Amino acid sequence: MTTHSPVVVRELSGDQLVIVRRETLGKHTTKIVGTDDAIQGVARTYPEAFLARTIVVCEGASEVGLLRGVDRYYASQGKPSAYASATAFVDAGGRSPEHILRKAGVFSKWGFSTLAFLDSDVAIDDWDVDIAEAEGVEVHTWEGKLALEEALFTLLPDCAIDALITLAIELNSEDLVAGALEAVSSGTLTLAYVLSLVGGDAAYSDDERAILGKAAKLTTKDTKTAPGRKGWFKSITKMERVGADVLGPNLADSDVKLKDVMQALFAHAHG
Known part of the structure; x- marks a missing residue:
């Protein structure tokens, strides 16, 4: 035993x-x-x-990586780590919202304090949310129809957008980043123009943020061009860098919609 x-x-x-x-x-x-x-x-x-005592059932590897990165940032600032507070981040495999919420419901039935963290770009049936919440699951997602990358580019402050673009090039290449922007915007938003904004005083427009978010999540299944494309940050390791180096340091200055989700997901660790 x-x-x-x-x-x-x-x-x-x-x-x-x-x-x-x-x-x-x-x-x-x-x-x-x-x-x-x-x-x-x-x-x-x-x-x-x-x-663990608390389980955060995440839509996919990207969400797991982001939360790990944010947790790493919090620990570097002297706050309690979620892991030290007996929390586990679980990858639900990027399947349907119904599947993710059902998996969270099973953990809750077993007596774990359970949260679900998923995107809103695929419609989430209110009935599935009601069932999950009735089983004791806290459901957290984005307001509007947003994937994780779109939420970050929409809700982070301008200086954090600069950091995301710089990190995207570091983790991939200028060619990959430029190609995704070309594919999504049909050439109306170029990498050269975006780089001219990085480090400057100009604010990113809503349209520019939307294009950047769509380009960041672009994969081969979204386009017939650029086979092997996996998105700018679509791995645990890459998204962990986003959480630790970009989201964590800039969360306090982010849109309240982003702050509310992150604070709820870490409330069990920070009280």
């Missing part, structure tokens, strides 16, 4: 894992994890989730 071992959680099957919780008056309850393929897959990929 062992407790709090991610190796054991990863190696055993779901019907061999039992969640034990202390209730009132010293009593305990037990629940078998079960053998559902999706949940057992999560147990093996993210075994730390079953050893």
